Amino acid sequence: TTVEGDGPRRKMIWQMPGAQVLLCNYEVVVRDFQTMLEHCDNPQVTSRDGLGRIVKRTGDRNGSESNGGVASLDSPLPKFDLVVLDEAQRIKNRDSVTSKTARAIPRKRSLCLTGTPIENRAEEMYSLFEFMGVIPPHATPDVRQLSKLSEVHILRRTKDLVMKDMPPRLDRDEIIELSPAQQHAYRTAEKDGVIQLNEMGDSITVQHVFELVMRLKQIANYDPLTGESAKLDRLVADMEEISASGGKAILFSQWTRTIDWLAERTTQFGRLVYHGGVPTKKREPILDQFKHDPNAHLLLMSYGTGAVGLNLQFAGYVFLYDRWWNPAVEDQAINRAHRIGCKSQVIVSKFICKDTIEERIDLVLRQKRELFRRVLGEGDNENESLSLSAGEIFGLFDLKKRTSKGGTTSIGPSQPGQDAA
Structure with missing residues (x-):
């Protein structure tokens, strides 16, 4: 039974005696949990704990906390035999409203489903393990302990194990030197930008550094004044070979511009465009043309619209023209082509400009992938989600992280939302 409809209907569904399975999203359970507690007569439900009038952070009848410090005794929901969290990374922050509400749901057993158990830091697994009852409230195991807990309590289903007969995915980093005009524009922008950041002193925030990173990444794509682009030269050379053999390629960029x-x-190359600016009704015809038109060899896509939900396994080549902040998003984009149904190997080319911010970002992301493997073990790790933290983005320019005046803890979204201009 799906928990939906207006408030009174949802309340009735929650308490429905004949319902065997209840389905709802995180927003519904948080909202309804709050609403029902606001009308609860239990005098214990009075203290504020980041959830409005949800719980009293006191001990239970035995004087100890349960469910991560949230007293399930006062829950307005029935006690479930099993609570399953899909996309469980939604509770990665122990102090978030969603995480606290999930831990407050009365239950006998708990199960978490997620392809991205770690998004930024290994510590994000604390909340998942706490929800499952694997660790006590407020426990902070180190990476070695997390690795041992993962071996016992996590069942991983990686693509390299499940689809052993799939054609291989071949990744290659194409290291490209900027054109003369790009080099001049890049060095000038970087020098002036770092000087401005240092002059800001303690008023600097991660957003200020992020803006410089974005400006440099765009120059690495092409010089806005002359139009020179070493990446374009490499792309054209590669596409001439691909189109001559009748192949098809997908190119991803984070900027619609x-x-x-x-x-x-x-x-x-008979290129086709697919990004957030394309009307929805025109998108399916574009994909059909790319599949069936023998002259359509190149599909230009944004990460925001092309990273998920599309099946393009007939394309044998993928270009990452610029890099996303998160390797999980890149892998999701690549998997539009490398998926069940592909008939031949998929060649993935990642464009990285030499001696630029792109090399520095790539190094940090590689280190984060290694952290993922240390905690969760080996595998294809295609679903890992590891964005750059505020400290790491400052470190790209050897800047010391200031106080968190900007209120931002990571650079770039962990998932592509709206297309960047």
Whole structure:
């Protein structure tokens, strides 16, 4: 039974005696949990704990806390035999409303489903293990202990184990030197930008550094004044070979502006454009044309619209024209082509400009992948989600992280939402 409808209907569904399985999203359970507690007569439900009038952070009848410090004794929900959290990374922050509400649901057993158990830090697994009752409230196991807990309590189903007969995915980093005009624009922007950041002193925030990173990444794509682009030269050379053999390629960029710029310069490959600016009703015809038109060799896509939900396994080549902040998003994009049904190997080319911010970001992301493997073990790790932290983005320019005046703890979204301009 799906928990939906207006408030009174949802309340009735929660308490429905004949319902065997209840389905709802996180927003519904948080909202309804709060609403029902606000009308609860139990005098214990009075203290505020980040959830409005949800719980009293006192001991239970035996004088000890349960469910992560949230007294399930006062829950307005029935006691469930099993609570399953899909996309369980939603509770990664122990102090969030969603996490506290999940821990407050009365239950006998708990199960978490997630492809991204770690998004930024290994510590994010604390909340998942606490929800499952694996560790006591407020426990902080180190990486070695987390690794041991993962071996016992996590069942991983990786693509390299499940789909052994799939054609291979071949990744290659294409290290590219900036054109002369790009080098001049890049060095000038970097020098001036770092000087400005240092002059800001303690008023600097991660957002200020992030803006410089974005500006440098865009110059690495192409020089806005001259239009010179070493990446475009490499792309054209590769696409000439691909199109000559009748192949098809998908190119991903985080900027719609870059995609539109490329579209004007790759018409010889029958290029098609698919990003957030394309009307929804036109998107399916574009994908159909890419699949069936023998002259359509290149599909230009944004991470925001092309990273999930599309099946393009007939494309044998993928280009990451610029890098996303999170390797999980890149892997999701690549898996539009490398998935069940692909008939041949998929060649993935990641464009990285030499001696630029792109090399530094790539190094940090590689280190984060290694952290993921240390905690969860070996595997294809295609679903790991590891964004850059505020300290790491400052470190890209050897800047010392200031106080958190900006209120931001990571650079870039962990998942692509709206397309960047």
